[in-house]
Amino acid sequence: MTLVTPASIIIFVSGTSVRKVDVEALAGLAAASGSAAPAGPASSARTEQIAQLRARMAQIGGEVPDQLGGPHAGHIARADVLELGTQFENILPGGGLPRHAVTHMSDTPALVVEMLLQITEVGGYVGVVGWPELSYAALPPECLNRVIAVPDPGVDPLGITGVLVEGLDLVVFRTRARVELSPVRARPLLGKLRKGRAALMLVGATVPSPALTVTGDVQEFRGIGRGTGRITGLDIRVRAQPKSAHPASGTVTVGQARETVAAPAAPALKVVT
Template sequence: MGSEALSSGQGARERTLDELRKRMAAVPGRGESTAGHMPREQPLRRDLLPVPPPLADLLPEGGLPKGSVVAYTGAHSLLTGMLAAVTGNGGHAAVVGLPRLGLLAAAEMGAELSRLAVIADPGPDPAEVAAVLLDGLDLVVLGLGGLVVPPSRCRVLAARARNRGATLVVAGEWANPTLRLDSRVTGYRGLGPGRGRLRSVCLDVRVSAKAGQTRHGRMDLCAQLGRTEWLSPETRTRPAEVAALHEAVS
């Protein structure tokens, strides 16, 4: 009985992976726009993926290197911003194992949802699902849900990302990534005391690369006329009615 259940589970897993492979085969070439679609900001570069502008200022090369692995900790909003930047500029992306990552928030940041695949429940081995997705997408965001991936397997997936020219962002622990990003919510701004309407979220971000100094920066996620925009403190225009800064934790 136990062996039959195990065999059935393995069969379902293989069918799921086969279906993902078929879907990957149908995805247009990386960075290609579908008919009638024009990138919102800049087209995908050959060697870098676009990111929200304030984050670009912190990254050593101004974007996420293609073929790299990025270890990420902190607020999900910055992950959503990365997905929006890539799909909004003509790329294809997927998010695996992060069911709380909101599609509405991504759309308000400018994401092209037709270019974004969501696998909320990847099963017991989310890393294997991510490995399949790396074959056909520009960016894969992987949530490990507390699982630990052995260093030997991290090296295998890193090699796969490098060979496919795809970028893997891992929300969780990862051995020897190209970059480490950490974001922390430091405050909110809104209208009125107490229960006023939220207007912006303030993030502190730290970027660590294998070589070079760690960089720190601050950025604001601001709601403006139905859209959500990423602004640095230097470029953000504060509405006159913003009344208070409420201290918070991520």
């Protein structure tokens, strides 16, 4: 399956097929929702335009954002923290990522995909902007159905990201090079983030004073022999630094966990006469 489609959005419908939709719908929505509201008849026209663009976005995602989610979606939408499962309970504040706020993340693809898996497994919806190389092979088909990937967001990646944070649970925005977003440049995106329900993860890009900074370092690979085999699992050392709390760290296992090998029994003693 080819994931890289320039200037298009890719939505994973199943493990064997994808739908491709022109990204102009999201770009138009970003431009319309970010402009100042005129008065009089022009205001009504603008409102109608935004409604039409949001309808197109709903068609892209298959459902209206307010109706997203599975059996656990109500719990996900109400929480101030986007929970990530038991492995993250003692590492991240509240066991997850803060909603309506920015998390800086190191460029650790395996850790990001593990977070996507934890969210989509319980009915959450996620978006990934600007990361064509990211592999979603670890996600089962039912989870791929809840991923919106925009590998090439065009000339307004922040605008596209701003649209997605209004309706999804997590949005990952990645830049190839390190980019420092000034307060003025980040203000429209952060305003939409506060009004929406998403947690926003920045990989490569930074904003002043993020709510959380997470780094991941792969410590060990498993499953490969001496020149043969394939990786079946790995351990990632994760460190989390909240804005106003002490840092915490721990190990997150992705894939197959290390097998516990019992210590060999002591050899039996043989009496020789």
